[in-house]
Amino acid sequence: MNRDGLEWKVEDEWLQEVLEEAGKQYGKNNHLKEKIREDAIRTQKELWEEVGSVSIANGMDQIADFMQFINFMRTQKISHESTRKIQEKYEKVLSSPYFGRIDFIEDVENRAEKYYIGISNLIDDNIDFLIYDWRAPISSIFYDCEIGEASYKCPEGVIEGELTLKRQYKINNGKIEYMFDSNIKIDDEILQDILSKSTDNKMKTIVTTIQREQNKVIRNEKYKTLIVQGPAGSGKTSIALHRIAYVLYRYREKITPENIVIFSPNEIFNDYISNVLPELGEENMYQTTFKEYMDAALGNEFKKENYCEMMEYILGTKNELNYESRIYNIVYKSSVEFVNILKDYVKYVEKTDRKFSDIIFKDKLIVSSKDLQELFFKEYMPLPLKRRLRKIKERILFLLEPHKKDRIKEIAVELEYTGSYVNKNEILRDSITIVNDEMKEIYNEIDKITEFRLIEIYKEFFEKLDIFCTNSNILDCKEKIDKIRKYTLTGLENKSLNYEDQIILLYFKIMFGDISKTSEIKYVIIDEAQDYTPLQYEIFYQLFESANMTILGDLNQSINPFMNIGDYKNISHIFPKDNTSIINLTKSYRSTKEITEFSRKILNSEFINEGIQRKGDKPLLLGFTNEEEIKQKILEDIKIYKDKGYKSIGIITRTVEETKEVYNYLKDKAHINAIMKDDDEFINDTLIIPIYLAKGLEFDVVLIYNVGNENYSCEEEKLLLYTACTRALHILCIYYSGNSTPLLKEVL
Ligand SMILES: Nc1ncnc2c1ncn2[C@@H]1O[C@H](COP(=O)(O)OP(=O)(O)OP(=O)(O)O)[C@@H](O)[C@H]1O
Numbered sequence: 104m105n106r107d108g109l110e111w112k113v114e115d116e117w118l119q120e121v122l123e124e125a126g127k128q129y130g131k132n133n134h135l136k137e138k139i140r141e142d143a144i145r146t147q148k149e150l151w152e153e154v155g156s157v158s159i160a161n162g163m164d165q166i167a168d169f170m171q172f173i174n175f176m177r178t179q180k181i182s183h184e185s186t187r188k189i190q191e192k193y194e195k196v197l198s199s200p201y202f203g204r205i206d207f208i209e210d211v212e213n214r215a216e217k218y219y220i221g222i223s224n225l226i227d228d229n230i231d232f233l234i235y236d237w238r239a240p241i242s243s244i245f246y247d248c249e250i251g252e253a254s255y256k257c258p259e260g261v262i263e264g265e266l267t268l269k270r271q272y273k274i275n276n277g278k279i280e281y282m283f284d285s286n287i288k289i290d291d292e293i294l295q296d297i298l299s300k301s302t303d304n305k306m307k308t309i310v311t312t313i314q315r316e317q318n319k320v321i322r323n324e325k326y327k328t329l330i331v332q333g334p335a336g337s338g339k340t341s342i343a344l345h346r347i348a349y350v351l352y353r354y355r356e357k358i359t360p361e362n363i364v365i366f367s368p369n370e371i372f373n374d375y376i377s378n379v380l381p382e383l384g385e386e387n388m389y390q391t392t393f394k395e396y397m398d399a400a401l402g403n404e405f406k407k408e409n410y411c412e413m414m415e416y417i418l419g420t421k422n423e424l425n426y427e428s429r430i431y432n433i434v435y436k437s438s439v440e441f442v443n444i445l446k447d448y449v450k451y452v453e454k455t456d457r458k459f460s461d462i463i464f465k466d467k468l469i470v471s472s473k474d475l476q477e478l479f480f481k482e483y484m485p486l487p488l489k490r491r492l493r494k495i496k497e498r499i500l501f502l503l504e505p506h507k508k509d510r511i512k513e514i515a516v517e518l519e520y521t522g523s524y525v526n527k528n529e530i531l532r533d534s535i536t537i538v539n540d541e542m543k544e545i546y547n548e549i550d551k552i553t554e555f556r557l558i559e560i561y562k563e564f565f566e567k568l569d570i571f572c573t574n575s576n577i578l579d580c581k582e583k584i585d586k587i588r589k590y591t592l593t594g595l596e597n598k599s600l601n602y603e604d605q606i607i608l609l610y611f612k613i614m615f616g617d618i619s620k621t622s623e624i625k626y627v628i629i630d631e632a633q634d635y636t637p638l639q640y641e642i643f644y645q646l647f648e649s650a651n652m653t654i655l656g657d658l659n660q661s662i663n664p665f666m667n668i669g670d671y672k673n674i675s676h677i678f679p680k681d682n683t684s685i686i687n688l689t690k691s692y693r694s695t696k697e698i699t700e701f702s703r704k705i706l707n708s709e710f711i712n713e714g715i716q717r718k719g720d721k722p723l724l725l726g727f728t729n730e731e732e733i734k735q736k737i738l739e740d741i742k743i744y745k746d747k748g749y750k751s752i753g754i755i756t757r758t759v760e761e762t763k764e765v766y767n768y769l770k771d772k773a774h775i776n777a778i779m780k781d782d783d784e785f786i787n788d789t790l791i792i793p794i795y796l797a798k799g800l801e802f803d804v805v806l807i808y809n810v811g812n813e814n815y816s817c818e819e820e821k822l823l824l825y826t827a828c829t830r831a832l833h834i835l836c837i838y839y840s841g842n843s844t845p846l847l848k849e850v851l
Pocket residue numbers: 294297298307308309312313314317333334335336337338339340341342657660692693798799800801829
């Protein structure tokens with residue numbers, strides 16, 4: 104659009120009006136913030152002057168005054184924090200107040216209204232909206248509709264009308280840099296411009312260019328559980344975060360960030376996505392990983408293998424003696440059939456007879472074993488095992504209490520009679536000690552019969568595994584079951600728990616009531632969903648049964664060939680059918696056309712990307728005689744691509760071992776960082792990282808280290824390689840020594 108034209112002038116005038124109003128509100132808020140700060144300082148002074156130093160010796164009145172001050176100061180702090188947040192919002196508005204405009208004529212009106220769309224609402228004193236939040240119902244027209252008939256949903260129903268104009272702006276530092284009208288969808292030019300840029304830091308918001316298929320997921324309110332399958336770079340993580348922002352806006356009276364949890368693959372990823380919500384003016388939700396949750400739940404009794412250690416084992420120790428047994432264990436314990444076996448076993452344990460004994464104290468029957476059985480199998484039956492046992496214990500102690508009191512009285516009389524006491528308190532104290540001593544055995548017995556022994560339950564499961572396999576009609580041969588049993592029980596004897604076993608223990612803990620479920624969490628987001636097993640989904644469901652769930656993944660990016668979801672069919676039965684929807688995204692945005700084409704060929708899947716057709720260099724496959732030469736070439740290429748202006752370079756290896764090797768070579772020769780643990784800090788500069796920790800991340804330039812046929816030799820590793828290639832935005836170079844992997848034979 105012409106800068107000297109009338110339209111530009113009109114837009115500029117409007118922008119000035121908006122900035123003036125925003126500036127006015129910004130000033131008011133600053134004034135309020137300053138006043139709250141001064142008040143808070145005054146309150147603190149008054150606290151010292153009026154209350155002084157607090158001591159119990161000064162009486163309860165002083166403590167009450169002190170508490171009153173503290174509560175007041177707390178309220179002042181909250182108000183100050185709130186004005187600080189509003190200030191940040193205005194600062195954003197003053198720099199870039201809006202990015203879109205729609206002109207819409209409602210069917211019942213005859214004149215088009217202009218709606219400017221930005222990160223947040225701006226409302227003047229007359230309650231006129233100068234800017235509409237991108238999450239407001241009317242704003243969905245901007246993302247969903249083309250010029251012509253259009254409609255949007257709002258709490259009152261569907262509003263129909265005609266969209267007569269859709270305009271996009273880039274406003275920076277309060278100045279229009281460019282604007283243009285888009286007749287069809289959100290214009291490719293702006294999207295192209297955004298995508299062609301270099302990525303220098305953490306993930307960014309996509310609010311100005313959300314695509315229609317993405318908007319459908321972000322605003323979906325119809326289903327409680329959404330399963331979103333989308334190819335690499337289709338915006339799944341971006342959608343997840345924008346959906347959270349949407350929920351926080353839409354249900355702001357009911358839902359706060361503390362009611363939302365996102366399960367990410369690792370800490371690095373958590374760090375990578377941590378800026379998006381604050382950029383959108385919202386606070387971050389609770390970010391966690393399955394591993395973190397499981398670690399906290401299982402405690403430290405056993406040596407627990409972590410996820411990285413398992414991946415290193417799977418990818419790096421193929422020649423190890425027990426490798427096959429371990430892999431078979433992982434595969435078996437990750438299958439849907441196994442979940443069914445576990446369910447049967449849980450039922451069995453809940454119904455299994457327990458050896459209750461009569462509780463007798465001083466020849467008096469306190470409660471009979473028959474009564475305890477009755478309580479256990481009838482009255483408390485609806486509760487999970489651990490809670491039933493706790494109830495039984497409470498019951499016995501309750502029945503025992505009067506007998507204990509009587510006995511204490513009896514002993515007290517006896518002690519008094521000895522004449523060696525002058526003080527009644529001493530008599531009481533000694534009587535209690537004597538009775539506690541007498542009751543030691545009975546307390547031990549109570550503990551024994553009501554103890555919840557998780558590891559014993561787990562052991563018994565594997566000891567009886569063949570029975571449950573037969574019950575579940577699973578035709579596994581005895582030899583295989585024996586192998587699994589032996590492998591698992593040996594691990595337990597050595598007090599060590601493999602990653603896959605920890606998941607089972609966590610499941611038992613939940614099912615037997617050893618972990619309390621939370622109703623605080625109302626929204627759960629599970630990203631990189633392909634890398635969780637059906638059993639892990641059972642756990643998610645059990646923990647957050649009443650919450651809404653958005654599950655986002657790409658089956659083609661399963662980085663663990665033996666432990667993954669397999670197919671969405673494997674989990675869809677877990678969630679109520681009529682409240683669950685599977686949505687397929689088809690377009691991808693991250694990589695150039697050439698890189699996307701190349702990566703799809705690894706999967707033998709056709710390139711049908713209707714997304715953005717951003718052109719770039721063809722990926723390179725470079726062969727060398729040994730690994731030393733690869734490292735030399737990588738060093739050269741880092742310099743070449745840095746000189747070309749690319750900001751982030753990811754050198755992707757297969758394992759941490761390889762990361763160490765490459766890092767040791769490069770560390771004194773180039774400015775470089777390495778990620779070797781799943782809680783290392785994410786620094787998106789030049790980074791060496793094993794592929795299983797790089798999932799979800801992206802780099803301008805991806806250099807894949809040693810794709811020789813020894814490293815990537817079988818079909819199972821295809822998805823690993825695909826995931827590595829799809830991390831690249833602009834440049835992809837693959838290096839190998841000796842022979843290249845057969846997985847790339849058909850690709851170039
Ligand atoms: N509508 C959009 N507008 C601008 N950029 C977008 C859009 N959608 C996605 N992107 C960009 O595409 C890249 C990939 O997005 P994201 O990481 O969310 O995809 P993903 O599906 O989670 O990827 P993967 O499964 O490969 O990890 C990011 O750089 C993101 O900013």
